[in-house]
Amino acid sequence: MPRSSNPSAAKGGPVTLTQVARRAGVSAQTVSNAINSPDMLRPETLERVRRAIDEMGYRPSRAAQTLRTRSSRLIGYGIQPALSSSPVLDRFLHALSQAADEAGYRILLFASPSGGPALDGYEELLGQHEVDGFVLSGTERGDPRQAWLTRRGVPFVGFGRMWSGRQIGDWVDVDGASGTDAAVEHLVAQGHRKIAFLGWERGVSGAGDDRAEGWQRAMRRHGLSTRGRRGQSVNDTDAARMAVKPLLDGGATAVIAASDMLALGCYQMLRERGALPGRDVSVVGFDDSPAAELLSPTLTSLAQPLEEVGRECVRLLLARIASPDAPPERLLLEPSLVVRDSTAAAPHGAAR
Amino acid sequence: MPRSSNPSAAKGGPVTLTQVARRAGVSAQTVSNAINSPDMLRPETLERVRRAIDEMGYRPSRAAQTLRTRSSRLIGYGIQPALSSSPVLDRFLHALSQAADEAGYRILLFASPSGGPALDGYEELLGQHEVDGFVLSGTERGDPRQAWLTRRGVPFVGFGRMWSGRQIGDWVDVDGASGTDAAVEHLVAQGHRKIAFLGWERGVSGAGDDRAEGWQRAMRRHGLSTRGRRGQSVNDTDAARMAVKPLLDGGATAVIAASDMLALGCYQMLRERGALPGRDVSVVGFDDSPAAELLSPTLTSLAQPLEEVGRECVRLLLARIASPDAPPERLLLEPSLVVRDSTAAAPHGAAR
DNA sequence: TCTCAGCATTCGAACGTTCCAAAGACATTA
DNA sequence: TAATGTCTTTGGAACGTTCGAATGCTGAGA
Structure with missing residues (x-):
């Protein structure tokens, strides 16, 4: 299959380092230095080279750089089959991408074929240092990818700790327990005492158990x-x-739900009983999904600091790349309670 | 900043073409041919080379391939700031990634900094043929990116037609009108006659007007x-x-909503009036978001064929890359009505 | 026997960058 | 004057692949 024609600015293909060098009257190496270590050049020369670069619209070729430096400045992200499809994921992805961008990296998507993450794909992806590192998300239970990456010596960072077994590698996670704890505090301050928790079945989800745990300890x-x-x-x-x-x-006067979806179910039951969320029973959700703001009454919910998670994932990953043998770093970030109309003072008679 | 150590299989760095060649007792070029045009080799040689490749775990270096062939086999995707955050986006992204994968391409994310898509980023991204083409989504109104890409001769495909102005380039879109039309058919077949449409304000969203249009024409x-x-x-x-x-x-006995979110509002009003969606008033949503299945009663909704959209985006883009001057191709795909509990026969007295 | 074609394989170069070692310019010191 | 050191610049090679042309081999036709 013939492939050609890649007009960049006008014609004759992309501008190269050598062409810029010729124009500026210096060697190619000097142009390279002008970009990578400007203080090595005499100011006068630097200026001249810079002008040439601008005039010609020169941009270095990533491929050549990658080949030479053995670093692609690409971060792999294993996107999940849209099963869990939490509203969290795409916001996280955006944050991640942005954070990577700021560090001069880009995110390379890698779709695990539906039906669980198959490692063959990773094998292929990493075949020849195609990415510098990996960000994994949704690493609930003994994820094979972690062990695999470790064995191959590929740097990675997880969004989400592992809930069972030995912790390996770096991760960033949101402290769900701390979130539900804060929710209890908020409700207690408003006079609630009978505060229920609506979660998933025990042991199914580490994050779920964690959220229950925070409620319990605060109570x-x-x-x-x-x-x-x-x-x-x-x-x-x-x-x-x-x-x-x-x-x-x-007799609960408040319910903390482990997800906004569960909180929505709670809304429905309240409606059926002719009760109003907020006025009669306070409700707190988790995730601060877009729906939280759109429900009526609007739903108080715990927001995960996704931008921060994204930033930290990138930071940890780059640190790991820079020094592969440093001790692992783990970060637990606090969710923040976004108070809306679904939480209010406990009904008078109920306080006790 | 010193960067090194990229152990692939065991030690000594990645396996190269030349090493495989030496092992198989052939030239490097022959190994390359074994991979790229196997029928050029004598079956016996091919077998020998293949064995060597397997034994050594050889994977070609993308960087070197890109440098030589001037094709990165990367597709850029401009991820939106999570503003609109339709539940559609991450499912689409997954489908897109998967489709690209099957064609030997990968998706490179590109986050437009919040506050509208800034072109400087694209400038940089494309600087030196970093991606072979682009997939744009959410191209509602006179998107500057389209014109920019056209000017630079960069192949691209849009998910979503442009609603105003001259159509440029290839696109794939979902035929919203056809969807709402089908919804009307479904409701009419169940005896409904007073079928209302709940949409966004006129002229705000092309897709919204389109969905209204289908309802109107079917009525x-x-x-x-x-x-x-x-x-x-x-x-x-x-x-x-x-x-x-x-x-x-x-007196409407059925409501077709332009989104599941609007349908949810409809549910709420029905509840307030003591009416049950499905039994008393039928409701149809649009997008078949995860919530549709989780509501009670479950919501009949129009599902966008996202997997197909992803596949077609990739197909059109690759076709465009192969022949830059072919006439543009445009595809309108049909959403499918997922019937659930929120639609049923019209209440007896109401028909007519 | 020689030529010619067809096939399978090889050789040398090139893609655009950065690394490494060395060279040139200039001032400082002996 | 020559030796020394610092700062700036350069030349050559290398990263791993594929392109284009050239080579050797085999058998058919004259």
């Missing part, structure tokens, strides 16, 4: 009972609707 | 009046709630 700290106040459901509004019923029957 | 075809049956709202459940009120007051 204990305030001397509040958690007995009969923990509901379990799959991530489905309908299941959540049913799961929240006994909690309300038990 | 006309069936001799049904659209007068007073069109509601307008911003994309917010609360606004949608209010906008759907007059439609229901007008």
Whole structure:
């Protein structure tokens, strides 16, 4: 298959280092230096070279740079099959991309074929130092990718700690427990005492257990009972609707949900009973998905600091690339409580 | 900054073509041919080379290939600031990535800095044939990127037609009108006649007007009046709630919404009136977002064929790269109606 | 026997950059 | 004057691949 024609500015193909050098009356190496270590040049020469670069619209060829330096300045990101499709992922991806950009790196997508991450693909992707490192997300349980990357000596950073087994490598994660803890604080300050938690089934999701844990410890700290106040459901509004019923029957005046989706189920059950979120029962979600702001009443939710996560992932990865043998670094970032209309003072009679 | 150490299999750096050649007892060129045009080799030689490749775990260096062939086999994708954050985007991205993968291409993310797409970035990105082409999405109104790419002779394909001005370049889009038309057909078949449409304000979104248009033409075809049956709202459940009120007051037995978010607003208003979606009033959404399946009752919605869109984007782009001067190709794909519990036969008294 | 064609393979160069070692310019010192 | 050192610039090679042309080999036709 014939492939040609890559007009860059006008004609004759892309401008090269050598052409710029000729124009500026210096050697190619000097032009290279002008770009990579400007203080090596005499100011006068530097100026001349810079002008030539501008005039000719020169941009270095990434391919040649990669070939020579053995660094592609590319970061691989294993995009998941849209199964979990949390509203979090695309915001994270944007943040990640932006952070990488600022460091002069780019994100190379890598779709694991649906049906679990197949390693053959990674094999191929990394075949010949195509990316400098990897960002993994959604590394819930004994992810084979981590071990594989470690074995190959490929730098990587995970978004999400591993919940079981030995921790390997660097990661950045959001402290879910701290988030639900803060939610309890917020509710207690408004006079709530019977605060329920609506989460996923125990042991299914590390992040889910973590969020439950924060609620529990905060309740204990305030001397509040958690007995009969923990509901379990799959991530489905309908299941959540049913799961929240006994909690309300038990007199809960506030519900902290492990996701906005669960909170939505909670809304539905409240509506059915003619109760209004916020006024009658306070509700807190998790993730601050776009829907949170659009529901009525608007939903108080815990926002993950995705921009920061993205930035830190890039920072840790670059640090790892720079010094492969440094001790692993792990970061736990705080979610922030975005207070909206679904939380308010406890109804008067209920405080006790 | 010193950068080194890229252990591939074991030690001594990546395996090269030349090393494989030595092992197989042939020239480097022959190994290259074994990979790129196998039928040029004598079967016996081919076998020998292949074995050597496998044994040594050889993978060609993309950088060197790119440098030599002037093709990076990379496709740029301009990821949007998470403003609109339609639930569609990350599914599309996954489909796109997968389709590219199958064609031996990869997706390179490019985050436009928040606050509109800045072209300087593209300038830099394309600086030296870093990507072979571009996929643009969300090209609503006179997007400067299109003109820019055209001027530079960079192949690109849009996901989404341009709604105003002259059409340029290739694009793939989903036929929203056809979708809402099909929704009307579905509802009419179930005995509905007073079918309302809940959309965005006129002229704000091309896609929105398109969806309204399909409803209108199908209604006309069936001799049904659209007068007073069109509601307008911003994309917010609360606004949608209010906008759907007059439609229901007008006796509508079914509502087609321009997005699942609007449909959700519709659900809320129905609940407030003690009506049940599906049983009392049928509701159809658009986008088949994850939430559609999780609502209760589950929401009938129009699913965009994102996998197909992704595949076609890649196909069109590769065709454009292969022959830059071929006439532009444009594709309109049909959304499919996913029927769930929110649509059912019209209540008895209401028909007519 | 020689030529010619067809096939399989090889040789040398090139893609555009950066690394390394060395050379040139100039001032300082002995 | 020559030796020394510092600062700036240069030449040659190399990164790993593919292109284009050339080579050697085989058998058919004259």
